[in-house]
Amino acid sequence: MAASARWNHVWVGSETGILKGVNLRRRQATNYLPAAALRRDQGVCAMCWGDLAESEILVGCLDRSVKLFSAEKGKFTESRQCPGGEGPFCGLAVHDSSIITCVESGLLKVWQDASSENVEIQVGGGVCRMRQNPAWPLCVGTGGKENALKVWDLHRPEEPIFRAKNVRNDWLNLRVPVWECDLQFLPDSEKIVTCTGHHQVRLYDPSSPQRRPVLEVTYGEHPLTALSLTPGANSVIVGSSRGDMAVIDLRQGRLVKCLKGFAGSVRSIHCHPTLPLVASCGLDRFLRVHHIEEKRLVHKVYLKSRLNCLLLTSCEKWEDEEPELAAPQADVKEEEDDLWDVMETVATKAVPKRRVHPTGQEPQLDKRPKKQKRTSAGP
Template identity: 30%
Template sequence: MKFSTSNAKCSSYSGKHVIYVGTHTGSFKKLEPFQDDPYRQTNLQPIETLDKTSKVTCMEFGNDEHTEILLGRANHYVKVFNSDSEVTASSFEAGNGEVVGLGRSNGCIVAGIDKGTVKIVKYPETTEFSVGENLAKLRICRGDQNLMVTGGKNLKQIIKVWDLETQKVTFAAKNVRKDMLELEQPVWENDILFLDRNTIASCSRYGYVRVYDLRGTQRRPVQNYSPPDDQLSFTCLAGHERYLYAGTTTVGTRAFDIRKMKNHVHVYKGFTGTVTSVGLDATGSYLFTSCLDRYVRVHNVLKTAMVYQCYVKSKPTRILCTEYKDRVVEAEEDDDLILVEENEKDEVDSEYEDLFAKMQTVKEKSATKKRKMESETHSRSKPKIPKKKRNNE
């Protein structure tokens, strides 16, 4: 599909995906590209309730079935959205600042604020602890929900892995070697994620993508991509198996192989602004992106071709994708329903039975009606003699 500024969908795009979009104005939308109208946008929250501080800053799925969406906003509120019933299940105030990270850990909601406060919301009490200022991102490990990774701006917010049970650091990354002037390399971890329980990836505003291994004693990155010539700035990150996908501010999205990261392996084009969020489907065949040019796009991962784009009116900040599932409507049980057994015999009313015995049967009634119709037909067929002719005779 060629680059265009209008809504478009390629005929080869046959996936049944549901795309959730959070925007700069605070609106929360749903797109279903496989429907008859692939560009129809469903607002999942009333627009009247939004204001200038309602910007969506974080979105994550709360469970593996993708029926729960955790929505964080710039006004430090967190909302739990049920995607099946499409209603807000609950909401709470996470703290004083923007929500930069959300996740589920053993049934509890973990929320991170940009000022460095992490809140574990559980009943009957809530636990809070500090991870340092200038926090940019927080994520929970899907393989082990007791592990949390944080990262942000400046050297104090370099990659750290936390144990949520003890609220202590289990792994702290080490910066790369100093430059030729013996100066520390600048650190700004803009996005981080767990590739698996023992591998972490990060991307930076300063133009690097790094991979860390938690199993060994080495705290420096085991893979590092840092182009010497290009002035890149990475904004968001997603991963599937051994591939990383990083959005940039100028040149779209790039794909990397974590086994050898000296150069990128794919470039996904068609953007005219900063890529704010990236995501992948369960098979890793399609790449979903949101951009500040107000478009949501879908690319074929292997062919790097854009197969879908939709104008969403507001600047999208976060995007989530899941497979479409048919809703199963369960029948409600009726408490007033009375079941009658077939073997049960009702009492016989003699007068009621006599009334039916005296009634004419259907066969007799139809036979009588038939004889009556034949007689009428015979009388009509007999010729009539005029009165004058009778007198002459």
């Protein structure tokens, strides 16, 4: 199992608590289960890489446990409880040997080896997402429902280093509600892009004098639930609760293209750092990989469970990998195969062929009454 785990391209967490590794080259997936029996309260709600080599994965579950999965060993190796606050994990990150967690009630905590040195920050209730700045691991951003975007320095947790300001009132002079659903830091920059539950994409620049967004784009009519920056960070891909996914240009503030093929809410999006590929998953139980430039669906795998989050490996040469001799997994099928398997077999009777006249016309039945033979009666 260790070899198959090492060559997986996508890692997906499901509501049933299963970590699924998917090899896109062979279109196979493997279920990796924790030691305890599966329960609904072990559903995966947050994931992140445990190291830069992408050989370890941290999995945050609904029961407040954080499990460490080793891709080299192909199994879960460690588990620890992270109590405090209320609600599920809305963000998970790692820095050196410390784990950074944030729950829905607003408790952000840095779990170090010595429990007495743990750092706790109250970032406000209704948190939807916490993200780490890849260029500065001790800098995280938070946002949620009626909880505006904030950027925190974990070395100075007393006050946020940036606090966004709500946009101006609408044309009726009514306050615009705040609902930050997801966010991400732009590489080599202080800018932050967010998507809201009111179908808006906003770009913030903490280095500018204003705390309001420097760019705002409206897309669709449904809440935007997830986003990910494309390679080059010139565009962002957003997904909605209706199953729409689109590419938004952050330089011109316009819709570039739409990616199709979804049938449910999009829960997680992850773009490849260098290749024009984006992986997405959601409530329709499918893992999809699109080619961003060509707008085509490259891979589509049915994973049987409702999916919450995913990680896409940064490997670039998938086709040059060593092939493995592994038996196909029975728990992952394509959509068409799964549909035909659940259908019952119906026996049909053979219908005799109708005779056709040599002229190509069907023979006409003679409907005239037949003449009866006359019988002679004796004298």
